[in-house]
Amino acid sequence: MAMMKCKFCGENNEAKRYFCSKCGKVLAYSGIKNDKLLNRIELKTARIAENIPMVPHTKIIWNDMIDLYMSKVEKMLAVYDIVDFDDIRQDSLTKKFDAFLDRCTTADFQIAFVGTIKTGKSTLINALLGRNYASMAVSPETAALTKFRSSDEDYVKVIFYSKEEWEELWDSCTSSADTFLREYNELNGDAHRDKWVGHDVYFRKLHNTEIEKELVIWSSSKHPEHYFVKEIEVGISSLPKDFPKQVVFVDTPGLSDPVVYRSNITRNYIRRANAVFVCVDAQKLQQEEVETISAVFSFSAHNKQKVHIIATHWDKLNNPEEDWAEQKDWMSKRLVGDGFYDSREMAFQNIIHSAAHIHNLCRDYDSISNSEKMPLYQLALLFGILPIPDEIKKNLDKLQEKANIESINDIIKKQLIKNYKTILYDDIVKLYESIVYELARISGETREEAQKIINTMESDIDTKRKMVKEQADNYNAIKKYDDTLNAAWESIKKKTDKRLAGILNKIDANNR
Amino acid sequence: MEFLLVFDNEKIHIYNVENNYARYYFSGNDFVFYDKNNIELALNSLSNELSKAFSISVPDIKYSILGVATEAINNKFIEKAGTKVKKIYYVDDIIGTIMEKLIGKDNLMIDEYGINYNGRSYRVVDGDIIQYNFSLLGYTISDDEFISEIKNN
Numbered sequence: 001m002a003m004m005k006c007k008f009c010g011e012n013n014e015a016k017r018y019f020c021s022k023c024g025k026v027l028a029y030s031g032i033k034n035d036k037l038l039n040r041i042e043l044k045t046a047r048i049a050e051n052i053p054m055v056p057h058t059k060i061i062w063n064d065m066i067d068l069y070m071s072k073v074e075k076m077l078a079v080y081d082i083v084d085f086d087d088i089r090q091d092s093l094t095k096k097f098d099a100f101l102d103r104c105t106t107a108d109f110q111i112a113f114v115g116t117i118k119t120g121k122s123t124l125i126n127a128l129l130g131r132n133y134a135s136m137a138v139s140p141e142t143a144a145l146t147k148f149r150s151s152d153e154d155y156v157k158v159i160f161y162s163k164e165e166w167e168e169l170w171d172s173c174t175s176s177a178d179t180f181l182r183e184y185n186e187l188n189g190d191a192h193r194d195k196w197v198g199h200d201v202y203f204r205k206l207h208n209t210e211i212e213k214e215l216v217i218w219s220s221s222k223h224p225e226h227y228f229v230k231e232i233e234v235g236i237s238s239l240p241k242d243f244p245k246q247v248v249f250v251d252t253p254g255l256s257d258p259v260v261y262r263s264n265i266t267r268n269y270i271r272r273a274n275a276v277f278v279c280v281d282a283q284k285l286q287q288e289e290v291e292t293i294s295a296v297f298s299f300s301a302h303n304k305q306k307v308h309i310i311a312t313h314w315d316k317l318n319n320p321e322e323d324w325a326e327q328k329d330w331m332s333k334r335l336v337g338d339g340f341y342d343s344r345e346m347a348f349q350n351i352i353h354s355a356a357h358i359h360n361l362c363r364d365y366d367s368i369s370n371s372e373k374m375p376l377y378q379l380a381l382l383f384g385i386l387p388i389p390d391e392i393k394k395n396l397d398k399l400q401e402k403a404n405i406e407s408i409n410d411i412i413k414k415q416l417i418k419n420y421k422t423i424l425y426d427d428i429v430k431l432y433e434s435i436v437y438e439l440a441r442i443s444g445e446t447r448e449e450a451q452k453i454i455n456t457m458e459s460d461i462d463t464k465r466k467m468v469k470e471q472a473d474n475y476n477a478i479k480k481y482d483d484t485l486n487a488a489w490e491s492i493k494k495k496t497d498k499r500l501a502g503i504l505n506k507i508d509a510n511n512r
Numbered sequence: 513m514e515f516l517l518v519f520d521n522e523k524i525h526i527y528n529v530e531n532n533y534a535r536y537y538f539s540g541n542d543f544v545f546y547d548k549n550n551i552e553l554a555l556n557s558l559s560n561e562l563s564k565a566f567s568i569s570v571p572d573i574k575y576s577i578l579g580v581a582t583e584a585i586n587n588k589f590i591e592k593a594g595t596k597v598k599k600i601y602y603v604d605d606i607i608g609t610i611m612e613k614l615i616g617k618d619n620l621m622i623d624e625y626g627i628n629y630n631g632r633s634y635r636v637v638d639g640d641i642i643q644y645n646f647s648l649l650g651y652t653i654s655d656d657e658f659i660s661e662i663k664n665n
Contacts, residue, residue, distance in 0.1 A: 043619055048648045056631035056646055078648050083625065200584075 019049075044084075052078070062107050063425060069432045070104045073097070076439060088446050093438045099272060100431045108149075109420040111412065112250045112269050114296055115279030116288050120312035120356055124279060125251050127356040127405045128412065130363075133211050133234060134251055135220060144219040144229040145265060148249040151235030156214045158202040159231045166197045166228070169261035177258035187224040196228035208238055230265070247417055255295055256288070271299040274423050275306045275416050277408075282311035282324060282353055285331060297339055302430055304341055306423075308350045310408065315355040315379045320402075324353050352407055355379075359403035362396045513568050514598055516576045516662065517558075518655075520630060521548060521585060524558065525655070529576060533659050536562075548585055552592045559596070574598040578606075578662070580630045604641045606661050607634045610653060611641075625649035629658060 002015035004027055011022035020027050055078045060067040077097050080089065113121040122134035129148060161169060173180065206214060211234060218229050250269055257263040270276055278296050280289040293309065300307050309331065317323040332347040334340075341347040361368060361376050376399060377387035383402065385395045392399075400406075416423065456464065514529040515536070523543040526536040538544045538561075546554035563570045576599040579586030590597060607627055611634075615622050625647055626635030633647035 043621070044649060047621070047625075047651075051628070051646075051648045051650070051652055054628070054646075054652055055648070078646060081645055082648055084649070 019045075048079070048082075058101075058105055060104050060107070063421070066104055066425065066428055069428065070101075073100055073104075073432060073435060076435065077101075080439070088442055090438075090442065093435070093442065096431060096435050096438065100428065100435060102272065103424070103428050103431065107246055107424065109244070109247045109275075109416070109424055110147075110250050110269070110273045111247070111275045111277060111416065112252055112273035113277050113279060114252050114255065114266070114270060114292065115312075116256065116292055117254060119279040119281055119289075121251055121279045123360065124277070124310060124312060124354060124356040124405075124408075125249055127354075127359045127363075127403075128249065128409060129236060130238065131208070132360065132364075133215060133236070135212070135216055136357075144226050144232055145253055145269065146215065146219055146232045146234065146251040148234045148236060148251070149247065150239040150243045150245050151237055153205055153235060154208045154211060154237050155203065155205045155235040156211060156218070157204075157233040157235075158218050158229055159233075160196050160199040160202075160228050161230045163198050165230065165261075166193070169259060172260035172264075174258050174260055180259055183221070184224075184227060187222075187227075189224050189227050192224045193228065196225060199228070208236070211236070244417055244420065247420060255292055267295075267299060270296055273306070274420065274427055275308065276300060277308050277310050279310050279312050282314045282327060283316055285327075285334075290334075293335065294339055302434075303427070305346065305350070307341075308352060308411065309335070311351065311353045312356060314353040314404070315358050315375065315402075320353075320355075320379075320382065328353070352411070353404055354408060355403040356405060359400055359405040362400040362403070365393065365396055513562075513566060513572060514574045514576060515562060516578065516601075516659070517589075517593075518578045518659075519546070519581055519585075519589060521581045522546070524554070526558070526562075527659060533663050536565075548581070548588075551585070551588050555589075555592055555596075576601060576662075578603065580632070601662055601665075603629070604634070606658060606665075608641055609665070610657075610661055611636065614651070620651045621649065622651050625651070628652040630655075 003012050004015045004017070005012055006020040006023060006027055009020060009023040011020055013021055013027055017027055052075055055075050057071050057074055060070050079085075080093070080097065113125055115121050120136075123136045125134050125148065126132045126136065133148065134146060202218075204214065215232065215234065217223055217225060218232055219226055250273065252266040252269055253262060255263055255266055255270075257266070276296050278293055280293070293307075296307055297304060311324070311327070311331075314320055314324055317327075328348070328351055331351050332344050335347050335351070336342075336344050341350065358375060358379055361373065365373070365376075373392070376392055379399060379402065380387050380392055380395065383398070385391055385398070456467065516527040516529055516533060518525040518527070522545055524546055525543045527533040528536055535542045544558070559570045559573050562568075562573055573596065575593055575596050577590060577593060577597055578601040579589055580603055581589075590600060607629065611622060611627060614620055614627075623636070626633050626644070628634075628646055628650040629652070631646050633644040633650045634641050635644060635647075635650075636642075
């Protein structure tokens, strides 16, 4: 074990101690000769030691061990926040601290539903919730992040952007946000903005049957209010009694939102989610869907098992069962390796087909119109069921089974909900370990830098001249390399421009 | 009878102004939790409890208010307490007075690192007192020191 001698009393102490065990003086700065500086450092260290027990603590009541981790991280964060450390703070670590505090204090088990436009996320959520709450209209409807959870009473809660958040959102509109801006102007968004931006949280208790209509007001892209909605939460009283209140389904608006601020909200939810269901169309896995899957994996690198691929619209395949077997086999091979699942077995287990629309039609059979029943008749034919009302009604269970929502429910109940406290705990512990690692790394780097500075200050003038010359030589070498690269780049650019001009001239000549 | 209510986002502490700002204890605790979504209920139960404890009528109870909660909650408290409010103390003003007395004292480093109170840090930036997260380098003042400053005002 490394030891350090106290320069005041000569006592030998473990090197990791800050104060001498015998006389109480600061140990770590024994090398500093300036008394005034040493006094100041001692004062600050003593102040930190006094204040550490008074760091505010948010009690975590759902788990004692997590409460202990929380207490430790709060103290680490208080040290990290010391104004003297402004220069060494890193964004990635700050985000980890935020994520940790959020996980511990909200303790929700979040299942995020992600996917490109019209992949049936909302239809799937409605199938899992047992009733149509989220809008499934033809045009893209889910424009606001919506959370669904079990509750004693039915309610809708709407959180609006603050003024600062709205300004940041507006500034983040990229050059491809033309559609967003055009629709915003068509709906006369500015006329509603001052009313809703910074508005208090809207909370309304209502009847279960009113939820769908209420949601349309706040989340439909046809209503101007939706622009100012940051988040919606829906409490549902009709979920099974054993559905834990901390489990939340999060219907996300989309990763490829041209308003970067909004897509970042989705990204943060994916990172934070304890499980992610990525909805892709079973009929075709196109580049945009692969990019979505890849993005989800990049935010879930520490826990790929949490990612499930739900292939929706399975009923629209020409031969659903045979075609799906082939498609799943192909997907299990394609989605393995760097940036995807770790193994083919994991991929195969986590790629599931579904036909949520069929499931919902079977569930609501008695209340839907004949024209709405058409997809059921089409599917029935494929499975040798006569497409007549009596036969369809007799075989609703069989058709619902084909829709495969029960398998997804099983994953949610048997893997996720049953183990959610363990999964939540493991997630938090992993985050804690990652924070400790990062802090140790930054602390090590800072100590090395500080040591270099001390060595430089303490070395003689000739060594200093040598170090300065070495640095100047390194700089010149890098500059020369940089100049060579720039020259090469300019040459390539000129040749490419010339070639492009030549091609464009030939096209012009052909067109005349 | 006048009481000083000091509340954050979760708890209310009560001091009996007429008894030299002595703390009031609720079943052994010097605070009571309240529901920030129902401040009116919290104030009504508090008034009833104090009325029984001190054998006074509810209308005779007056409050001085010191809010260390979010601005929205502070404002809600003031609104719901209504005509019962005798005086409102603002944390920034009290902190400002304390800073004036202590700033410049070398070992306290208040001009650099500010003052901590009730889990928050207060520093002077361009002449204004700004709130930050609790600072490990800040000079932490206790509830008693803070109340003592209110007493002397």
